[in-house]
Structure formats: C-alpha cells, structure tokens
Amino acid sequence: MPEAMLEVRGVSKSFGGLKASNNVTMSVPQGKITSLIGPNGAGKTTLFALITGFYQPDEGSIAFLGKDITARPPQEIAALGMIRTFQIVQPFAGQSVRENIAVGAHLHIRSRRDALAKAEAVAHKVGLGDRLDQDAASLTVAGRKRLEVARALATDPKLILFDEVLAGLNPSEIRDVIPVIRAIRDEGITILLIEHVMQAVMSLSEHTWVLNQGQLIAEGAPRDVVRDPQVIEAYLGKGMAERMAREEARHA
Numbered sequence: 001m002p003e004a005m006l007e008v009r010g011v012s013k014s015f016g017g018l019k020a021s022n023n024v025t026m027s028v029p030q031g032k033i034t035s036l037i038g039p040n041g042a043g044k045t046t047l048f049a050l051i052t053g054f055y056q057p058d059e060g061s062i063a064f065l066g067k068d069i070t071a072r073p074p075q076e077i078a079a080l081g082m083i084r085t086f087q088i089v090q091p092f093a094g095q096s097v098r099e100n101i102a103v104g105a106h107l108h109i110r111s112r113r114d115a116l117a118k119a120e121a122v123a124h125k126v127g128l129g130d131r132l133d134q135d136a137a138s139l140t141v142a143g144r145k146r147l148e149v150a151r152a153l154a155t156d157p158k159l160i161l162f163d164e165v166l167a168g169l170n171p172s173e174i175r176d177v178i179p180v181i182r183a184i185r186d187e188g189i190t191i192l193l194i195e196h197v198m199q200a201v202m203s204l205s206e207h208t209w210v211l212n213q214g215q216l217i218a219e220g221a222p223r224d225v226v227r228d229p230q231v232i233e234a235y236l237g238k239g240m241a242e243r244m245a246r247e248e249a250r251h252a
C-alpha cells in the first residue's frame with residue numbers, strides 16, 4: 001500500500017460506561033477508496049467524529065499528512081484538507097442548491113462571486129447542474145445526498161470521509177452515485193466510506209476495516225473480509241455471506 005495519508009493510533013472514546021471506540025488503529029492510504037463497515041452502533045460514526053475533530057479522543061492520536069491533528073477543531077482540520085459528510089443531510093432551507101454548496105466553497109474562497117462559481121462547477125460534477133436555483137429543502141433524498149457530497153467537494157479536500165452517502169437510495173439511484181464517487185477518486189481525492197450497502201463496498205473499495213463494539217475485528221480486501229468467520233458472525237450473517245460468494249462466483 002502507498003504511504004498512509006491518515007494515521008489513527010490507539011484511539012479510544014467512552015460515553016459514560018460505553019466504549020464507543022476501543023483502541024482503534026488504522027492507516028488510510030492516499031489516492032484510494034477504502035471503507036469502514038460493521039453493525040449498527042459499532043462506532044463507525046463516532047470514529048469519523050474523532051478523526052475530524054467533532055469529538056476528542058480519551059486516548060490515542062490522529063495524524064493527517066504527517067501532522068498531529070488530535071483534538072484540533074473541525075474547521076482547522078477541514079482547512080488542512082479533510083472533510084466529513086453527515087448521515088442526515090440538513091440543507092439550509094430557503095437557500096438554493098447553489099448557495100448551499102457555496103457554504104463549503106467559502107472555506108477557502110472569500111469572494112461571494114467566486115464561491116458561487118465554484119459551487120456551480122461542483123454541482124455539475126455530482127449531477128446537480130440542473131438544480132442550481134432550486135430551494136435545497138425541496139430536493140429528494142437522493143438529491144440531498146448529492147448535495148452533501150457537493151458541499152464536501154466544494155471545500156477542495158484531499159480526503160473525504162463519506163458517512164453512508166448511499167443510505168436511503170434505491171438500487172438505481174445507488175448505481176447512479178457509484179460512478180460519481182469513482183470520479184472523485186479519479187480526480188486524486190482520497191475517500192474513506194462508511195457504508196452498509198455491501199455491493200458498493202465490494203465494488204468501490206480496495207481495503208476495508210470492520211468495527212464491532214468499538215473494536216476493529218478485521219481488515220483487508222473486501223472479498224477476503226466478507227469470508228472472515230468473525231465478520232460473518234458479528235455483521236453479515238450467514239445468508240448474506242453466502243449470497244455475496246455466489247455473486248462473486250457469477251462475476252468471476
């Protein structure tokens with residue numbers, strides 16, 4: 001694997017008696033799409049929040065591009081080039097799609113005109129080019145997910161952490177968004193996904209980490225990870241693992 005862009009070392013975080021993150025260590029390589037999977041409540045979103053400064057770890061450290069960023073505020077981390085998206089997209093109501101995306105662009109761009117122009121260019125990349133003047137609150141779920149991707153892209157990130165960008169989409173909408181994610185990677189932006197849609201994990205990501213009860217229980221190429229008995233037991237279940245093995249055999 002190429003040099004790591006993000007290094008998470010021994011990170012732990014408790015909420016009361018619950019260890020939502022338990023001694024997590026991972027090296028995220030530059031230029032790839034990688035993923036983080038695991039059952040509901042495994043601590044995936046908590047880990048994203050720790051990495052991007054929304055929570056402070058109780059223990060451990062985080063380095064981005066060789067620089068220690070442990071417990072730095074989110075704005076500072078975003079300015080360095082790492083941005084996360086949120087599972088529940090909350091557009092600024094009463095503002096257009098263009099204006100919503102410009103919020104991201106303003107991280108680096110002061111001029112209103114330039115930020116709006118940047119928003120427009122980004123909207124085209126994610127397939128919102130024909131929705132620029134629409135009130136963002138009127139977007140469908142799929143549209144809101146694209147808006148969330150666009151707001152992140154507009155900050156000119158080096159690494160994007162996508163938190164379930166495919167959740168709530170139907171199979172045809174998922175098929176439409178997958179190439180958008182690939183195109184972002186092809187532009188040179190590194191991507192780490194939290195995702196429950198296993199078909200997307202398998203087809204998009206080169207490496208995956210599996211969290212269960214705050215701890216990493218497996219990592220590796222997705223096709224190997226889904227055969228791991230511990231992963232089947234904790235997350236996939238036998239039926240799903242067998243379905244995926246059949247799918248893979250069919251495509252082989």
Ligand SMILES: Nc1ncnc2c1ncn2[C@@H]1O[C@H](COP(=O)(O)OP(=O)(O)OP(=O)(O)O)[C@@H](O)[C@H]1O
Pocket residue numbers: 015018020038039040041042043044045046047
């Ligand atoms: N701010 C908080 N205060 C208290 N408990 C929290 C907080 N944030 C998360 N938790 C708890 O930490 C655990 C991990 O939650 P987290 O949202 O990180 O899981 P997840 O893997 O992202 O789940 P999902 O797939 O359902 O989104 C859960 O038990 C959750 O209830």
